Amino acid sequence: MSAVSDRLPTFPWDKLEPYKKTAAAHPDGIVDLSVGTPVDPVPELIQKALIDAADSPGYPTVWGTPALRDAITGWVERRLGARGVTHRHVLPIVGSKELVAWLPTQLGLGPGDRVAYPRLAYPTYEVGARLARAEYEVYDDPTELDPRGLKLLWLNSPSNPTGKVLSGQELTRIVAWAREHGVLIFSDECYLELGWEAEPVSVLHPDVNGGSYDGIVAVHSLSKRSNLAGYRAAFLAGDPAVLGPLLEIRKHGGMMTSAPTQAAVVAALGDDEHVRVQRDRYAARRTALRGALEAHGFRIEHSEASLYLWATRDESCWATVAHLADLGVLVAPGDFYGEAGARHVRVAFTATDDRVEAAVRRLA
Secondary structure, eight states: OHHHHTTSOOOGGGGGHHHHHHHHTSTTOOEEOSSOOOOSOOOHHHHHHHHHTOOOOSOOOTTOOHHHHHHHHHHHHHHHOOOSOOGGGEEEESOHHHHHHHHHHHTTOOTTOEEEEESSOOTHHHHHHHHTTOEEEEESSGGGSOOTTEEEEEEESSOTTTOOOOOHHHHHHHHHHHHHTTOEEEEEOTTTTOBSSSOOOOTTSHHHHTTOOTTEEEEEESTTTSSOGGGOOEEEEEOHHHHHHHHHHHHHHTOOOOHHHHHHHHHHHTOSHHHHHHHHHHHHHHHHHHHHHHHTTOEEESOSBSSEEEEEOSSOHHHHHHHHHHTTEEOEEGGGGOGGGTTOEEEEOOSOHHHHHHHHHHHO
């Protein structure tokens, strides 16, 4: 076991524990804005679908029910503008994190193969490469990478942690470059429905991919848009030549979404109203926290989408974490997401309205 665990970095969130204790000692309790976990109720129609499917004694299939595949194909066409999507173009996954962590291994990557991801990024991209013993590197512009040996290119728009959005033109340029050099793109689009000052575009849009899904796969999650983090509900959409072998591998590995969760996803993808309601909640929290942080002396950078504010006081991120912890507010240090984040913090606006109001009062 140590041979595997020794490949991994220290789990970053463990480093935050002393600051969490400080924040928790505040007389009015902690306001935890560090982990972007949903706190609002699962919409009733989704709960009902889950309950109605609770009597599911048989094994679910890895590819999902036909109704689930119909729901996914319908959603990517309706919401993302994709065209000609069939069941062969989609694959349910057990939450997006397991996919990110195990994708290089499932693609058969190993020593000598390279995985690239943004300079500021979700730490699990690196973890996935480490688990496969592949090499990994960061980029500012992926088209400036050496394509030799580059087997997997991660895109992330909207970005976690910065909230930065890649324009349709940028995505088009990157997709063309990757195809020219035979580089597989996986585009993490889990925050796509949470654009505030920009309208995120999917790599599945024909204006980006020229009407072809060759060499591209998009990753989507229902954790944020539908408050389903506890359900572990996500899916892939894109190149059947990539998804077909992944399906076979995942069958052997037993990586199947539970039958009740599959039914819940069908309900979630078929309803846009609950997404609008949740967006409105987040928009109000975002406005309140942004104003309070700026009045407190922070500068907000990017943050045009996603569930986070990328904030700085031009000091060490750990000094900022300590300062806010003294106020009873816990945030994530930017260096969790790469060395380039050493002077920023990531502030999630996923807390309840009550806790967000408490943070605003403390910052004032």
